[in-house]
Amino acid sequence: xxxxxxxxxIFFSSYVFGQNCQSTRYKERVFQNIIVQRDIQYxxxxxxxxxxxxxxxxxFMPGGDTLPYRPAIIWAHAGAxxxxxxxxxxxxxxxxxxxxxxKGFVTMSMDYRxxxxxxxxxxxxxxxxxxxDARALVxxxxxxxxxxxxxxxxxxxxxxxxGGVTGLALAYVDQESxxxxxxxxxxxxxxxxxxxxxxxNSYTNTASIxxxxxxxxxxxxxxxxxxxxxxxxxxxHGTDDQIVPFDKGKPFxxxxxxxxxxxxxxxxxxxxxxxxxxxxxxxxxLPPATINHEFxxxxxxxxxxxxxxxxxxxxIHALITNFLYRQMKPSFDTIVGSREACIGSETVFxxxxxxxxxxxxxFPSASYSIxxxxxxxxxxTAGFAWFKVTAVNSxxxxxxxxxxxxxxxxxxxxxxxxDTAICEGDTIELAxxxxxxxxxxxxxxxxxxxxxxxxxxSVAPMQNTYYEAYSLSDDGCVGKDSVLVYVDSMPxxxxxxxxxxxxxxxxxSSMGANSWLWDFGDxxxxxxxxxxxxxxxxxxxxxxxxxxxxAGCSASKSLTVFVLAxxxxxxxxEPLSLYPNPxxxxxxxATGIGPEKVFVVDALxxxxxxxxxxxxxxxxxxALPELxxxxxQLVVQTExxxxxxxxxxxx
Numbered sequence: 102x103x104x105x106x107x108x109x110x111i112f113f114s115s116y117v118f119g120q121n122c123q124s125t126r127y128k129e130r131v132f133q134n135i136i137v138q139r140d141i142q143y144x145x146x147x148x149x150x151x152x153x154x155x156x157x158x159x160x161f162m163p164g165g166d167t168l169p170y171r172p173a174i175i176w177a178h179a180g181a182x183x184x185x186x187x188x189x190x191x192x193x194x195x196x197x198x199x200x201x202x203x204k205g206f207v208t209m210s211m212d213y214r215x216x217x218x219x220x221x222x223x224x225x226x227x228x229x230x231x232x233x234d235a236r237a238l239v240x241x242x243x244x245x246x247x248x249x250x251x252x253x254x255x256x257x258x259x260x261x262x263x264g265g266v267t268g269l270a271l272a273y274v275d276q277e278s279x280x281x282x283x284x285x286x287x288x289x290x291x292x293x294x295x296x297x298x299x300x301x302n303s304y305t306n307t308a309s310i311x312x313x314x315x316x317x318x319x320x321x322x323x324x325x326x327x328x329x330x331x332x333x334x335x336x337x338h339g340t341d342d343q344i345v346p347f348d349k350g351k352p353f354x355x356x357x358x359x360x361x362x363x364x365x366x367x368x369x370x371x372x373x374x375x376x377x378x379x380x381x382x383x384x385x386x387l388p389p390a391t392i393n394h395e396f397x398x399x400x401x402x403x404x405x406x407x408x409x410x411x412x413x414x415x416x417i418h419a420l421i422t423n424f425l426y427r428q429m430k431p432s433f434d435t436i437v438g439s440r441e442a443c444i445g446s447e448t449v450f451x452x453x454x455x456x457x458x459x460x461x462x463x464f465p466s467a468s469y470s471i472x473x474x475x476x477x478x479x480x481x482t483a484g485f486a487w488f489k490v491t492a493v494n495s496x497x498x499x500x501x502x503x504x505x506x507x508x509x510x511x512x513x514x515x516x517x518x519x520d521t522a523i524c525e526g527d528t529i530e531l532a533x534x535x536x537x538x539x540x541x542x543x544x545x546x547x548x549x550x551x552x553x554x555x556x557x558x559s560v561a562p563m564q565n566t567y568y569e570a571y572s573l574s575d576d577g578c579v580g581k582d583s584v585l586v587y588v589d590s591m592p593x594x595x596x597x598x599x600x601x602x603x604x605x606x607x608x609x610s611s612m613g614a615n616s617w618l619w620d621f622g623d624x625x626x627x628x629x630x631x632x633x634x635x636x637x638x639x640x641x642x643x644x645x646x647x648x649x650x651x652a653g654c655s656a657s658k659s660l661t662v663f664v665l666a667x668x669x670x671x672x673x674x675e676p677l678s679l680y681p682n683p684x685x686x687x688x689x690x691a692t693g694i695g696p697e698k699v700f701v702v703d704a705l706x707x708x709x710x711x712x713x714x715x716x717x718x719x720x721x722x723x724a725l726p727e728l729x730x731x732x733x734q735l736v737v738q739t740e741x742x743x744x745x746x747x748x749x750x751x752x
Contacts, residue, residue, distance in 0.1 A: 121493075121497070121499075122460035122491045122493055122499045123499075124493075124497055124498075124499060126204065126205040126497055126498075127172070127204050127205050127206065127422070127425070127426050127429065127496075127498065128204065128422060128423075128426055129204065130200075130203045130204060131163075131203070131204065131205060132163035132164060132165065132166065132202070132203050132204070132205060133164075133203075134163075134164035134165065135161050135162060135163055135164050135199065135202040135203055136161070136162045136163075136164050137159065137160070137161050137162075138159070138160045138162075139159045139160075140157045140158075140159065141157060141158050141159075141160050141209075142155050142156065142157050143156055143157065143158055143211075143237060143238050143241040143242075143301075143302065144156045144234065144237045144238070144241065144300075144301035144302035145301065145302070146214060146230070146233070146234065146237075146300050146301045148184070148214050148215075148216055148230075149184070149214070149216040149217055149218065149223070149226070149227065149230070149291075150216065154214065156211075156212050156213065156214070156234055156237070156238075156301060157189070157211075157212050158175075158189065158209040158210065158211045158212070158238065159189055159190070159195070159198065159209060159210045160207070160208070160209045160249065161198045161199055161201075161202035161207070161208045161209065162202060162207050162249070162250070163202055163203065163204075163205050163206075163207075166205070166250070168205075168250075168496070168497060169250060170246065170250055170251060170252040170495070170496075171205060171206060171207045171250055171251060171252060171255075171496070172206050172207070172251075172252055172255035172256070172257065172311075172425070172429060172496055173206065173207040173208065173209070173242060173249075173251045173252075173255065173256045173257065174197075174198070174201055174206050174207075174208045174209075174257045174258075174259055174425070175208075175209055175211055175235070175238060175239070175242075175256070175257070175258045175259070176194040176197050176198050176208065176209065176210045176211065176259055176260065176264070177194070177211055177213060177231075177235065177258065177259070177260035177261070177263075177264030177265075177267050177268060178191045178193070178194045178210070178211075178260070178261060178263070178264050178401075178402045179191070179193075179260075179261040179262035179263050179264055179395060179399075179401050179402050180215060180262070180263050180264075180401050180402070181262070181263055181344075181352070181401075182215050182216070182217060182224065182227040182228065182231065182263050182266075183215060183216065183217075184215045184216030185215075185216075186215070186401055187401050187402050187403070188212050189210040189211055189212045190210070191210075191399075191401070191402025191403055192399060192402060192403050192404045193261060193395075193397070193399045193402045193403075193404075193410070194210040194261070194264075194402060195210055196410070197210075197259070197418075197421075198210045200418065201422075204422070205497075206425075207249055207250060207251050209238075211234075211235070211238055212234075213230070213231040213234040213235060213267060214227075214230040214231060214234055215227065215231070215263075221360065221361055222281075222282075222283035222290055223283075223290075224360050224361060225281040225283045225284065225321070225361060226281075226283050226284055226290075226291065226294060228266060228267070228270060228321075229270075229280070229281060229283075229284045229294055230294070230300075231263070231266075231267040231270070232267055232270035232271055232274060232297070233294070233295075233297065233298075233299075233300040233301055234267075234300070234301050235258065235267050235268070235270070235271040235308075236271060236297055236298055236301075236308035237298075237300065237301030237302045237304070237308075238301075239256055239258075239271070239306075239307075239308040239309070239310060240298070240302065240304035240305070240306040240307070240308055241302055241304055242256060243256070243304070243306035243307070244304045244306050252495065252496060253306075254311065255311050255428075255429055255496060256310050256311055257310060257311055257312050257313070257314065257425055257428070258271055258272070258310050258312075258313050258314070259313070259314035259316070259421065260314070260315065260316065260318060261316045261317065261318075261395060261399075261402065262316070262317055262318060262344065262345060262394065262395060262401075263318075264316075264318070265314075265315035265316050265317060265318020265319075265345075266315075266318045266319060266320070266345075267318075268313045268314065268315055268318065269313060269315050269318055269319070269320050269334070269369075270320065271308065271310065271313065272310060272313040272331070272332040272334065273320065273325035273326050273331065273332070274297070274320075274325055275297070275308075275309075277296055277297065279325055280297070281321075309332075310332060311332070311333075311428055311429075312332060312333040312334065312335070312424070312425070312428045313332055313333075313334050313335070314334075314335045314337075314421055314424065314425075315334060315335065315336050315337070315366065315369075316337045316338075316395075316417065317337065317338050317339065317342055317344070317345050317365075317366070317393075317394050317395065317396075318345060318365075318366075319345050319346065319363040319364050319365040319366065319369065320363070320364050320369065321361045321362065321363060321364070322364065323364050323368055323369060323371075323372040324372075326369075326372055326373060326376060326378065327376070328376060329376050329377035329378055329379075330378075331373075331376065331378050333378070333379040333380055333428060334369070334373065334378070334379075334380040334381075335380070335381045335383075335420065335421065335424040336366040336369055336370055336380065336381065336382045336383065337366070337383045337385070337417060337420060338365060338366035338367070338383075338384055338385065339384075339385045339387050339391075339392075339393030339394060339396050340384050340385065340386045340387070340393065341386075341387065341393040342365065342393040342394045343393065343394065344394035344395075345363060345365055345394065346363055346365045347365045347366060347367050347384070347393075348365055348367045348368060349362060349363070349364050349365065349368055350362065350363065350365075351363065366382065366384065367384065370382040381420075381424055383420055385413075396411075396413055397410045397411060397413040397414040397416075397417050398410035398411035398413070398414060426498070429494070429496050429498045430498050430499075430500060430501075431453075431454075431457055431492045431493070431494045431498065431499075431500040432500055432501070433453035433454075433492065433500065433503060434503075435503075436450050436451070436452070436453075436476075436490060436503060436505050437450065437451035438450030438451060438476075438505075440505065440506065440507055440508065441507065441508045441509075441510060441576065441577075442478070442480060442486075442507055442508075442509050442510070443509070443510050443511075443512055443576075443577070443578035443579065444480060444481060444482065444483045444509050444510065444511055444512055444578070445479065445480075445481055445512060446479065446512070446578065446579065447477050447478075447479050448477070448478050448479070448507075449475050449476070449477055450475070450476040450477075450478070450505070451474060451475060451476075452471070452474045452475065452476050452490070452492075453474075453492060454474065454492070455473055455474040456494070456495065457492040457493060457494050457495075458492070458493040459471060459476070459490055459491065459492055459493065460490075460491040460493065460499070461476065461478075461488060461489070461490060461491075462488065462489040462491075462502070463478065463480075463486070463487070463488045463489075464486060464487050464488070465480070465482050465486060467479060467480045467481070467486070467488070468481075469488075476490070480507070480509045482509065483509045483510060483511045484508075484509055485506070485507070485508065485509075486506075486507040486508075486509050487504055487505060487506045487507055488504070488505055488507070489502040489503065489504045489505075490502065490503045490505070491503075510574070510576045510577075510578050511574075511578065512574070512578050512579070512580040512581075513535065513536055513537045513572045513573070513574040513578060513579075513580040514534070514535055514536040514537075514572075514580060515533060515534070515535045515540070515570060515571075515572040515580035515581065515582050516533065516534040516535075516582055517531065517533050517534075517568070517570055517582040517583065517584040518531065518532070518584055519584070520584055520585040520586070520587070521584070521586055521587070522586070522587035522588070522589055522652065523562075523586060523587070523588060523589070524588075524589050524591060524652065524653070524654035524655075525563065525588055525589065525590055525591045525654065526561070526591065527561065528559055528560065528561040529559070529560060529561075529586060530557055530558070530559045530560075531557060531558050531559075531560060531568055531584060531586075532556060532557035533556050533557070533570045533572075533582070535556070535570075535572045535580070536572075537572045537573060537574055537580075539572065539573045539574075540570055540571055540572035540573065541570070541571050542558055542568060542569070542570050543568070543569045543570075543571070544560070544562075544566060544567075544568055544569075560586065562586055562588050563588060564588050565585065565586070565587050565588055566585070566586050566588070567583050567584070567585050567586075568583065568584050568585075568586060569581065569582070569583040570582055570583070589650065589652035589653075589654050590613060590650070590654070591613070591650070591654050591655075591656045592611060592612065592613040592614035592648040592649065592650045592654060592655070592656050593611060593612040593613055593614075593648070593656065594611045594614065594646045594647065594648035594656050594657060594658040595609075595610045595611055595612070595646075595658060596608060596609050596610060596611070596646050596658065596660070597610065597705075598644070598660065598662060598704075598705045598706065599704070600662070600664070600704060600705065600706050603635055603636045603637070603639075603664055604633060604634070604635040604636075605633070605634055605635075605636070605644075605662065605664070605706070606631075606633045607619065607631055607632055607633070607634070607644075607646075608631055609630045609631050609646070611646065611648040613648075613650050614648035614649055614650055615649070615650065615651055616628070616648075616649045617629070617630055617646060617647065617648055617649070618646075618647040618649075619632055619634075619644070619645070619646055619647075620644070620645040620647075621634045621636075621642060621644055622642035622643040622644055622645070622661075623636060623637075623638075623642055636664040638664075639664060639743075640663070640664060641661055641662065641663050641664075642661065642662055642663075642664060643659050643660070643661045644659065644660050644661075644662060645657055645658070645659040646658050646659075660705070661707075662705055662706030662707065663702060663706045663707060663708045664706055678690070678691040679691075679735065679746045679748055682748045682749060683748070683749035683750065683751035684725060684748055684749070684750065684751065685725075685750075685751050685752065686724065686725055687722065687723065687724060687725065688722075688723040688725060688735060688748060689716070689720055689721070689722060689723070690720070690721040690723065690735070690737065690746065691720055694737075694739050694744075695715070695739070696713075696715075696721060696737045696738060696739055697738050697739060697740065698737075698738040699711055699713040699721065699723060699735070699736070699737055699738070700736050700738075701725070701726070701728070701733050701734065701735055701736070702733065702734045702736055702745075703728075703731065703733055704731065704732065704733075709726050709728065710726070711723050711724060711725060711726060712724040721737070723735065725750065728750045729750070730749075730750050730751060730752060731749075731750055732747060732748075732749055732750075733747070733748060733749075733750055734746065734747050734748075735747075735748055
C-alpha cells in the first residue's frame with residue numbers, strides 16, 4: 102500500500118470561520134429596521150442652581166440583529182452649556198443616532214446638565230458637570246451591557262460644539278489632579294462638586310472609552326494629553342469658526358469674556374501629533390459667507406432650513422464612519438511561519454489571535470484548516486504560491502487581507518516495492534529507490550531501524566507490518582513511502598496412523614492447509630488427504646506429511662513406525678495361548694515353539710523391548726515394560742517368521 106499523506110484537510114479555495122469577510126456592517130446601512138427606546142434614565146444630579154434633574158438618553162438599536170454585543174456611540178448635542186436652549190432631541194444628534202443604528206451600532210442621544218451664572222469659573226464648573234454626566238453614562242452602559250447588547254471595549258463618544266468639548270473632557274480629563282480649581286468650590290463659587298466619578302449615579306465601572314469625535318470642540322488646556330497611548334480622536338473644525346476658536350482664543354469671536362481660553366482643533370492636533378497619538382484632523386476652509394460652526398446645516402443642533410442638513414453632512418458623516426470603523430478594525434503586521442514549504446506537506450503558521458475568526462484565500466488552490474491559533478496549509482503544486490489571511494473580530498469587522506508569498510518545493514524521489522506477503526518465519530529484503538542518500542527506515546510503531554546510506558534492509562516480521570522510508574532533500578523536504586508486508590500464518594500439520602499388518606491407514610488432522618504431500622519413507626508418495634499405504638518389507642519407516650496453505654506456506658510433521666511385513670507363511674503351528682489378558686506386569690505364552698526374539702508393538706508400529714525367558718518346554722515368561730493402557734501386539738519371532746498375539750495392557 103502506498104501512503105504519501107496521513108493528514109486530513111478541509112479543501113476549499115476560501116474558508117470562513119463564523120463571520121463574513123465581505124461584510125459592510127458599520128460602513129453602510131445594513132439594517133432596515135431599528136428599535137428606539139426613549140427617555141432611559143441613566144442618572145440623577147443637581148444642576149447649577151441647586152435643582153435636581155433626571156438625566157436620560159434616547160437609545161437606538163439595530164432590529165433583528167444576531168450579534169450579541171455591538172459597539173456603542175454616545176452623541177452629545179451643542180448649546181454652549183446654556184440651560185434651556187436644547188436637549189437630546191435636537192435634529193442632528195437624533196439623525197446621527199438613527200443613521201448609525203441602521204449601520205449596526207447601538208447609539209444614543211444624551212442629556213447632560215447645562216447652565217451657569219456667567220462667570221468664567223462657573224463655565225468651568227458647567228463643563229465639569231457635563232463631563233461627570235458623560236462619565237456616569239459610560240458607567241451605566243458598562244453596568245447594563247447585557248441588557249443593551251453592548252461590547253464595552255467599543256464605546257465611542259461624539260459631540261458637536263459643547264458636546265465636543267464634553268467628549269474631549271471625558272477622554273482626557275481623567276485624573277483628579279486635572280480638575281479645575283473652581284470645581285472644589287469656595288466663597289462665591291459654590292460647593293465642592295466631587296470627584297470625576299462621584300456624581301449622577303453610583304455605578305463603579307470605569308468610564309474609559311474607545312475613541313472620541315469632536316466636531317468644532319476644544320479644551321482649556323492641551324497638556325491633559327501626556328503620551329502616545331491617549332484615547333484616539335477625530336477632530337473636525339471650520340478654520341474660521343467664530344464660536345469655538347479653530348486655534349486659541351475665547352469663544353464667540355473673543356467676545357465671550359466669561360469663558361476661559363479655549364484651544365481649538367488646530368492646537369489639539371499639534372499636541373497630538375507631537376505626542377504621536379492616533380488621531381485624524383480635518384480642517385475645513387469654507388467659502389466666504391459660510392457659517393464655520395456647525396457648518397453641516399444646524400444651529401444649536403436644529404436644522405437651519407427646518408428640513409435637513411446641507412451638502413457637508415454626508416462628508417462629515419463619512420469621516421466619522423471611516424474613523425470609527427478604523428478603530429474597530431483588527432490589524433496585524435505579520436504571520437509567523439516559514440516562507441518555504443514542501444509539496445504535499447503540512448506547513449504551520451501562527452495566527453495573530455485565538456479570539457478572531459479568519460478568512461483564508463490561497464493561490465494556487467490549497468487545502469487548509471485552522472486549529473486554535475494555528476493555520477495549517479498544504480499545497481499540491483510546486484512553484485510560486487501565496488495565501489491571504491483576513492481576520493474578523495467579535496464585532497464582525499474584517500481586517501485588511503495580509504498576503505504571504507511562498508515557494509513550494511518538490512519532494513525528493515523515494516520509491517519502495519509494492520506491498521508483498523511472506524510466510525511466518527521467513528525473511529524478506531526491502532530495497533528503496535531514492536535520489537538522496539539522507540534517509541531512514543522505520544518499522545510500524547516500533548520506530549527507527551536504519552539511517553543514512555542504507556538502501557536495503559532484511560526483515561522477518563511476525564505479523565503484518567508497515568515499513569516506512571523517509572528521504573530528506575537539501576531544501577528540507579521529506580519524501581515518504583511505505584510498504585506493507587503481510588505475514589501469512591503457517592499451517593499446522595498433524596496425523597495419526599492405524600496399522601493393519603503391513604497396511605497403514607492415515608488420518609489427517611492438519612489445520613490451515615488445503616493441499617498435502619505424504620512421503621511414506623519407502624520411496625512412495627501421495628497427495629490424498631487421508632491415504633492408505635502397504636509396505637512390502639518389514640522395518641522402520643519415517644513418514645512425513647507436508648501441509649500447504651492457500652498462501653503457499655508449508656510445514657511438515659514426521660513420524661517413524663515399525664512395520665511387520667512377514668506373515669506365518671504355510672507352516673502350521675500348534676495353537677498358542679497368552680494369559681493373563683488383560684495383563685499388568687507379566688505375560689505367559691504357551692507354545693511348543695522355541696522363540697528367537699520377543700518384543701511388543703503398539704498401534705503406531707512403535708516397538709518396545711521386553712525381558713523374557715523360557716520357563717518350561719512349552720512356556721515363555723514375558724516381563725512387560727511400563728506401557729500406557731492400550732491394545733498392543735506381542736510379537737514372537739521364530740525361524741519361520743513372526744507370530745503376533747494381541748493383548749490389552751491394564752493399569
